[in-house]
Amino acid sequence: MKKVLCLMILVALVLVPATSATYNLSSAAKSTYAVGLNIGTNTGIGFQYRVNKDFDLIGNLGLEYFGISRLSFDVAANYKVSQFSIENADFIVTVGLGGLVAIPLESGVGFDLSALVPVGLVYSFDKDVAPIDIYLRLAPGLRIIQNNSVHLGLGFSGYLGALWRFD
16 A cells, blocks of 8 residues: 555656646647557547646556456656658657556456656647547556566557547
């Protein structure tokens, strides 16, 4: 219980200053909120809260590894680190820091906790065409708790998804 409380305090220390930052839209920031679907290690619903043009909070809620043994939730603070174009298509590269919690839904499966470093590639359609972002996100990380026991080791998550941007 102390470990979960410490993790919650750590997440709050990251999120409170980030969400109180000044919101400054530019052409790179399409909208404040986005919700969509993703497939991968955490197949389910993805969301995004854009704080400013270079920083957003991302998360996923779904079933781990296409199965029904765990309900998985991950959240990360995400920073834009680069931008490039291929012909007329603009892409954004992001890097973040976050965590993953997997809650067992079946007996014989335990609780998991991991720290993640998501690296993403995002393509945003023009708002006049469709307010959609398509992304590929790979997240290497450190497993802290695996199947209810402390077990430090390397972990990995990956997602392919699409988000609908709301104004």
